[in-house]
């Protein structure tokens with residue numbers, strides 16, 4: 562900010578979503594005088610986030626307690642959790658104008674419940690946050706109060722397909738050598754293939770739990786096998802598998818049932 566001669570009291574900071582790698586020092590910026598803006602749903606989630614809800618679901622979905630304990634103690638999202646802050650909230654379609662740039666707030670739930678992108682129609686420029694990434698696929702997980710995170714995400718992707726975009730600016734890594742539209746087509750195909758894979762594993766192993774199923778899915782990771790996955794990566798893999806299982810259940814392709822403390826898929 563110093564290098565760009567930005568005065569904090571004249572600087573607005575737009576938080577695309579609640580993840581700590583996007584909000585970790587929001588409070589410090591606010592204390593310097595920056596104005597913070599964010600989608601209302603994610604702001605509310607930050608205020609009432611209760612990790613025990615996610616943790617108890619992970620146990621029910623078959624994650625061993627010792628792995629969960631290790632994940633919790635080393636969770637960077639918790640270690641670098643943002644200091645609580647209050648941001649002004651935006652709604653879908655709100656417009657923000659700065660120095661000739663007119664940005665429309667686009668509600669794009671899925672990666673998080675209240676994710677937003679900022680779109681400049683005139684310049685055909687979009688700030689994507691983690692909604693569309695080019696080198697990696699955005700992590701899709703499950704959220705308390707959100708029945709079908711993956712289905713919601715796929716709808717958000719489709720809603721942006723026909724947006725004229727020349728400059729697609731993702732929140733991680735590179736802009737990619739393809740158009741946003743082509744990347745969206747790739748992401749939709751990716752999740753179709755993942756849904757098919759999860760469904761096939763359930764059919765081949767009726768009564769499987771989500772933790773074991775995650776271990777049978779294909780992952781691009783250096784670990785040789787599921788046992789060697791670092792616990793934190795197991796957490797992400799199980800969350801991603803659950804997003805797909807939730808969608809398969811809600812679209813009637815598979816069923817689930819609870820027996821005692823464990824949930825099984827058929």
Ligand SMILES: [Zn+2]
Nearest residue numbers: 578580672691
């Ligand atoms: Zn994120």
